[in-house]
Amino acid sequence: SMQAPNGVLDLVVEDEAEAVAAVKTLLAFVQGPAADWTAPDPRMLRHVVPQEPRRAYRMQDLVAGLADEGSVVVLREEYGLAFLTAFARIEGRPVAILANNPEHLGGAIDAAGAAKAAEFAALVEKLRLPLLKLCDTPGFMVGPAAEAEGLVRQAGRLFAECAKLTVPQFTVVTRKAYGLGALAMVSGDAHGQGFTIAWPTGHFGKMGLEGQVRLGHRQELAAIEDPVARQARERELIDALHHRGSPQNAAAFLSVDEVIDPAETRAWIVSGLHAATRA
Numbered sequence: 001s002m003q004a005p006n007g008v009l010d011l012v013v014e015d016e017a018e019a020v021a022a023v024k025t026l027l028a029f030v031q032g033p034a035a036d037w038t039a040p041d042p043r044m045l046r047h048v049v050p051q052e053p054r055r056a057y058r059m060q061d062l063v064a065g066l067a068d069e070g071s072v073v074v075l076r077e078e079y080g081l082a083f084l085t086a087f088a089r090i091e092g093r094p095v096a097i098l099a100n101n102p103e104h105l106g107g108a109i110d111a112a113g114a115a116k117a118a119e120f121a122a123l124v125e126k127l128r129l130p131l132l133k134l135c136d137t138p139g140f141m142v143g144p145a146a147e148a149e150g151l152v153r154q155a156g157r158l159f160a161e162c163a164k165l166t167v168p169q170f171t172v173v174t175r176k177a178y179g180l181g182a183l184a185m186v187s188g189d190a191h192g193q194g195f196t197i198a199w200p201t202g203h204f205g206k207m208g209l210e211g212q213v214r215l216g217h218r219q220e221l222a223a224i225e226d227p228v229a230r231q232a233r234e235r236e237l238i239d240a241l242h243h244r245g246s247p248q249n250a251a252a253f254l255s256v257d258e259v260i261d262p263a264e265t266r267a268w269i270v271s272g273l274h275a276a277t278r279a
Contacts, residue, residue, distance in 0.1 A: 140181050
């Protein structure tokens with residue numbers, strides 16, 4: 001009840017027998033591919049992310065749709081809730097997974113989440129596991145409360161640890177990719193990955209669209225006296241940003257390699273792992 005939420009424990013089990021089994025499973029991730037594996041139906045990935053951009057979804061469901069059945073081991077599940085960190089297998093090949101959690105702060109990265117992700121990146125580098133990153137974040141948390149938790153230092157740690165990575169990296173933008181949070185998810189360089197791809201639900205921007213409009217066009221909106229007209233103008237500006245930040249437009253400007261059918265994601269990852277092995 002104490003050591004799991006504060007991040008001391010990586011994995012909580014019921015008893016000694018389950019602990020031994022868990023250790024064997026974890027050690028196997030650094031002992032090479034597994035011969036036997038079963039793939040989930042990739043089509044289910046088309047239905048994980050809601051079309052309504054404000055609706056949350058379970059990142060665990062998305063990870064389960066990518067990984068071999070029964071292969072996912074989630075680490076530090078009760079700590080740093082802004083991120084999901086896990087080991088898994090894809091076609092028997094071991095991978096590490098770092099994913100934003102849209103059920104916590106809408107995927108925004110807070111101090112505890114940044115610390116957890118930085119430590120996971122260092123662990124992945126030590127174990128020499130390929131890193132798959134699933135991006136759905138509006139960026140880092142802002143404001144006095146976030147800064148009081150030491151977010152500035154922890155965010156810096158996250159960038160530093162990701163910049164040190166030499167293992168193969170792959171990024172999938174499932175929905176939001178905003179601001180410095182998105183930059184952290186691609187380790188500071190979208191072009192330095194094995195690949196950076198987006199789903200049709202993906203979206204790119206400097207920050208949350210509503211906030212960007214309300215801050216950037218504050219004087220213009222304040223000058224509109226009619227509240228209905230003001231709201232209509234605000235919606236017009238937000239829609240323009242939404243179109244500009246669509247994955248198709250981002251791909252055209254080389255921010256991502258391709259916009260893909262979610263059902264093709266696992267095949268992309270397998271191809272990336274094969275390419276990294278040959279390299």
